[in-house]
Amino acid sequence: MASEKVRYMADTWKDWCPGCGNYGIITAVEMALKELGIPPHKAVDVGGIGCSGKLPEFLAINGVHTLHGRPIPVATGIKLARPELTVLISAGDGDTLGIGAAHFVAAGRRNVDITLLLHDNGVYGLTKGQASPTLGLFIKTKALSKPNINSPVNPILLALASGYTFIARGYAYHVKQLKEIIKAAIQHKGTALVDILQPCPTYNNVYTKEWYEQRIYYLDEEENWNPVVEKPEELEKKMEQTIAKALEWEERIPLGILFQDKTKPEYFERLKIRIPFIEDIPPYKQPIDVNGKPIVDVAQIFVDKLVI
Amino acid sequence: MVDLVFEIGGPQGGGIESAGQMALRVFMLKGYRVYGTREYHSNIIGKHSYFNIRVREDRALAPNLPADIVVSLDAESVFTHFNDVGEFMVYDTGVLSKDIDSIQSMSKYLKARVKEELDANGVPHTVDGVIKLLDKRGKKTVGVPLRSLLKTTAERAGVSLVSISRAINTIGMAVGLSLIGVELEHLEKAIELFFAGKQKIVKPNVIAAQVAYEYAKENFSSIHRKKMPDGPHVNPVKPRLVVSGNDIVAMGKIAGGLRVQTYYPITPAADESLYLEKFEDFPLTPEAAEKLGLERGGIVVVQTEDEISALNMAIGASLAGARAATSTSGPGVSLMAEALGYAGIIEAPVVITLYMRGGPSTGMPTRNSQSDLLTALFQGHGDLPRIVIASGDHEEAFYDAIKALNWAEKYQTPVIHLLEKAIANAMKDLFNPDLSSVVIDRGKIERNPPIPFPRFKYTEDGISPRAFLGDTVVWYTSNEHDQYGRRNEDPVERIKMQDKRLKKFETAAKEIPLEDKVTLYGDPDAKITLVGWGSVKGAALDAIEILKEEGINVNYLHLRMFMPFPSEYVRSVLEKATTVIGVEGNALAQAAQVVRMFTGFEIPHLIIKYTGRPIFVQELVDSVKHVLNTGDKKVVLSLGQ
Amino acid sequence: MNTWIYKRAIDLGRDGAEIPATRICNNCKYWRPHVFYEGIGVCTHTWPWKMTFENDSCEHFEQIKIDKPGFYWCATCKTRVTPEDYMEHLKQGHRLYPMPYLEPEVREELYSVE
Numbered sequence A: 001m002a003s004e005k006v007r008y009m010a011d012t013w014k015d016w017c018p019g020c021g022n023y024g025i026i027t028a029v030e031m032a033l034k035e036l037g038i039p040p041h042k043a044v045d046v047g048g049i050g051c052s053g054k055l056p057e058f059l060a061i062n063g064v065h066t067l068h069g070r071p072i073p074v075a076t077g078i079k080l081a082r083p084e085l086t087v088l089i090s091a092g093d094g095d096t097l098g099i100g101a102a103h104f105v106a107a108g109r110r111n112v113d114i115t116l117l118l119h120d121n122g123v124y125g126l127t128k129g130q131a132s133p134t135l136g137l138f139i140k141t142k143a144l145s146k147p148n149i150n151s152p153v154n155p156i157l158l159a160l161a162s163g164y165t166f167i168a169r170g171y172a173y174h175v176k177q178l179k180e181i182i183k184a185a186i187q188h189k190g191t192a193l194v195d196i197l198q199p200c201p202t203y204n205n206v207y208t209k210e211w212y213e214q215r216i217y218y219l220d221e222e223e224n225w226n227p228v229v230e231k232p233e234e235l236e237k238k239m240e241q242t243i244a245k246a247l248e249w250e251e252r253i254p255l256g257i258l259f260q261d262k263t264k265p266e267y268f269e270r271l272k273i274r275i276p277f278i279e280d281i282p283p284y285k286q287p288i289d290v291n292g293k294p295i296v297d298v299a300q301i302f303v304d305k306l307v308i
Numbered sequence B: 001m002v003d004l005v006f007e008i009g010g011p012q013g014g015g016i017e018s019a020g021q022m023a024l025r026v027f028m029l030k031g032y033r034v035y036g037t038r039e040y041h042s043n044i045i046g047k048h049s050y051f052n053i054r055v056r057e058d059r060a061l062a063p064n065l066p067a068d069i070v071v072s073l074d075a076e077s078v079f080t081h082f083n084d085v086g087e088f089m090v091y092d093t094g095v096l097s098k099d100i101d102s103i104q105s106m107s108k109y110l111k112a113r114v115k116e117e118l119d120a121n122g123v124p125h126t127v128d129g130v131i132k133l134l135d136k137r138g139k140k141t142v143g144v145p146l147r148s149l150l151k152t153t154a155e156r157a158g159v160s161l162v163s164i165s166r167a168i169n170t171i172g173m174a175v176g177l178s179l180i181g182v183e184l185e186h187l188e189k190a191i192e193l194f195f196a197g198k199q200k201i202v203k204p205n206v207i208a209a210q211v212a213y214e215y216a217k218e219n220f221s222s223i224h225r226k227k228m229p230d231g232p233h234v235n236p237v238k239p240r241l242v243v244s245g246n247d248i249v250a251m252g253k254i255a256g257g258l259r260v261q262t263y264y265p266i267t268p269a270a271d272e273s274l275y276l277e278k279f280e281d282f283p284l285t286p287e288a289a290e291k292l293g294l295e296r297g298g299i300v301v302v303q304t305e306d307e308i309s310a311l312n313m314a315i316g317a318s319l320a321g322a323r324a325a326t327s328t329s330g331p332g333v334s335l336m337a338e339a340l341g342y343a344g345i346i347e348a349p350v351v352i353t354l355y356m357r358g359g360p361s362t363g364m365p366t367r368n369s370q371s372d373l374l375t376a377l378f379q380g381h382g383d384l385p386r387i388v389i390a391s392g393d394h395e396e397a398f399y400d401a402i403k404a405l406n407w408a409e410k411y412q413t414p415v416i417h418l419l420e421k422a423i424a425n426a427m428k429d430l431f432n433p434d435l436s437s438v439v440i441d442r443g444k445i446e447r448n449p450p451i452p453f454p455r456f457k458y459t460e461d462g463i464s465p466r467a468f469l470g471d472t473v474v475w476y477t478s479n480e481h482d483q484y485g486r487r488n489e490d491p492v493e494r495i496k497m498q499d500k501r502l503k504k505f506e507t508a509a510k511e512i513p514l515e516d517k518v519t520l521y522g523d524p525d526a527k528i529t530l531v532g533w534g535s536v537k538g539a540a541l542d543a544i545e546i547l548k549e550e551g552i553n554v555n556y557l558h559l560r561m562f563m564p565f566p567s568e569y570v571r572s573v574l575e576k577a578t579t580v581i582g583v584e585g586n587a588l589a590q591a592a593q594v595v596r597m598f599t600g601f602e603i604p605h606l607i608i609k610y611t612g613r614p615i616f617v618q619e620l621v622d623s624v625k626h627v628l629n630t631g632d633k634k635v636v637l638s639l640g641q
Numbered sequence C: 001m002n003t004w005i006y007k008r009a010i011d012l013g014r015d016g017a018e019i020p021a022t023r024i025c026n027n028c029k030y031w032r033p034h035v036f037y038e039g040i041g042v043c044t045h046t047w048p049w050k051m052t053f054e055n056d057s058c059e060h061f062e063q064i065k066i067d068k069p070g071f072y073w074c075a076t077c078k079t080r081v082t083p084e085d086y087m088e089h090l091k092q093g094h095r096l097y098p099m100p101y102l103e104p105e106v107r108e109e110l111y112s113v114e
């Protein structure tokens, strides 16, 4: 790979609406990968279905556009087979907290080393602006004929409850800060969530650029903010402070790293208990034949079934 | 020729599983082929369950009734199986006075039918009444004082005997085995084999067996059969295993190079994944180890949050270069529908092992069926071909599991491997599979791919070379796409891309040999042809033999591959016959419909079964004769509890 | 209360057999009838537990008392009975115990069933 000319952005035309927060997100992703020096063929972006899920189409790294709600399992499968890859997920709030919520929760329990970029725009963009799981109760966007009668789910709290070991929040138009957060998420060993507040100027006229920018602030600018759990006994306290921050919304919205648990083993650490060599010789790397011939003998393995 | 059925029944969890497992080993040690069908309810503990063990010299592939011997370890078994008795009924004298109405675990419908029959024969609704009825019918009823034999066992064992269920089962089974002339030493060996390493369990069970044999010798010598001859496989040259269908598929997958298996627990599929999990870190053969400089292989087995995740995760693993599969049954595969189409459009190699059980919906989770054929063929939206193969027995299942992995990669497609509860749960003896003829074929893989990579390049045979994520930059999308995997809706390109995907299946249809798709058993010139698939095979092979002995020449067309379907060959065979009878385990005669769809041939007679029980040999024989005699278009089978 | 009912049940015996209301396992508070198999159980007085039969007896015998509403095992019906209906079973002469005996290794005999 010629390092100078490495391109992370594809020459495909980005077909998002003008003013969409996704432009900021994709730029931050590009910058993060570039700064981390991850070659495009060693990175994969796994997209859901939605405006957010189109990211892989516009990037020049490996791209796997999946089904609505299913990028998490696909990304997990990729990482399990080939852990050397940097695996990102670009998914909407509908993808992750609506149709794919079971996978969102399960991802926290597994703690596979993947980075979930949650494009949190409060609406179902690609289907004309219906309320997404993060839109507040009784909010009526212009796209809705009536106010939303469902309460929102809090992605930070759900992630915390599900066992995510890295939880952060970014803002789509603060590309530089977002890039730093994404870099930290990628570098974290374990499942990382970045909840990205993403204005959708077309359908969400409530959570607008102006609305967010009046409220957001960065936690790392606060004195004494330390979200990192270094020892198991710190967990409870750190979770409590994360919960408090996660509950801030109407007046002020905190951005940055809200929680990071360095004590919980990543999935391959867990797998190694079962298959000691699995991280060194992961599934994709394992030979399965010698010159097209199987390399096992049934009676040698399944001795428990022998009758002799 | 020995063709024996040994049936043993009792409460679920009450030791029947161990007893059946030991009995299978006994008959194997005695030199026979065995086939053990398990039946049980969707219940953890306490409802009725049983093992039907078929024992033959050459081929044991299907259950049969009547049973030479029925061992009933409780009253419910007596009431449930007295009509299965061919020669012996072994029962516990301690439950003679038990009234059928006092058995709460028993189905009220079965109770009503049994009472009606007992009434018609003028005997009371008790175990005693049933025994009297069997006596009247000339059956040999063998009462065993379980408690007193148990007491003797405990005294002799000299340990606190708390594995009561197992000891009881051993006693019942031992009495049964002694009645049909099987030597005690085989049972002793079988106990040691089955409880290998658990000396605490082995000893009391061996003593229980001895006590039972002594008792039988003293008390039943007049009705004892003479010594059972040894079967042809007393000292087999090759190692012999006893495996369930789930086990054998797991073995096939390991031999076939599977490296990632995902699953969400479901009956009757979960045991396959559990067995894979047990052997997720396995040894390579010494020769391979030397060549590769690697001692062991490893399979990552992931229990996912649901079946949707299971298939999607397997797809992800396959894109990154691992052979990947998932395993499920009806409800799970229904959830996989969308991901199946995804694998289809992104041409991801993935195997879905689909164990059929009684549907629709939750249906009859622990019972057999062949009712997911249409689902396997047509599930998922869009023009979505796939490869669908159905195995007819354990051996087929082993090689099919390997072939499925090959085909998935070779044709870059989801492969649905159909099995049934009847095979999944049946225990079968098996000679150590011969892998010399087995080939691992990963298809077209580009090892030095350019960046970016035209993953969906148009080719002559429709198959584009594949590159793994991480070896280059590859793009996949669930949308229609161009040769680079970029979303594309251009009408001209759309035709090309859709045609390319379809072309692969034409290639597969040409390349996959006929013997992997369909087999004609018996006299190719027979005028009567049975058409079946899956577990019908076992019953059909026996049936055509029995019918031949009775002077009726019948052959059996065993369908294995449903997509791509061997239309021409099937049509030619069916058109040659004067009478064609479809045999299958579902209510819609799904395979018959598929045959008509692909060949235009309408199968005129159907023998179908959808009670959730497997097809027993004798009922198939009888129903074929019935069709031949009456010309009936449809016979619905119902034998078995 | 109502131990007399229980005693009457014992007097009636099981399945019509004559089992006196005496110091037998069947009537002992340490005894657990086998969950499936009739007339067999386990004495839990001393560890390791020991298999006994319903009309065995030993020096540790203590009369079982079913005198409080509770969840009992009805060995006659082979079912768990609730505080509401346990009396009904007693009145009909059924034999109640706090628990039946189920082998610890029962899991090895079970199947995946749904």
Ligand SMILES: Cc1ncc(C[n+]2csc(CCOP(=O)(O)OP(=O)(O)O)c2C)c(N)n1
Residues within 6 Å of the ligand: B264, B265, B266, B267, B307, B331, B332, B335, B362, C114
């Ligand atoms: C789609 C689907 N997948 C799998 C199953 C099989 N299945 C039946 S019950 C069950 C799990 C039961 O666990 P839980 O919900 O905790 O209930 P419990 O038995 O523990 O009360 C599963 C996986 C199913 N019925 N449907």
Ligand code: SF4
Residues within 6 Å of the ligand: B044
């Ligand atoms: S939850 Fe199910 S398995 Fe567990 S004790 Fe109850 S019935 Fe049995």
Ligand SMILES: [Zn+2]
Residues within 6 Å of the ligand: C025, C028, C030, C043, C045, C052, C057, C058, C060, C061
């Ligand atoms: Zn006692």
Ligand SMILES: [Zn+2]
Residues within 6 Å of the ligand: C074, C075, C076, C077, C078, C089, C094, C095
């Ligand atoms: Zn009762």
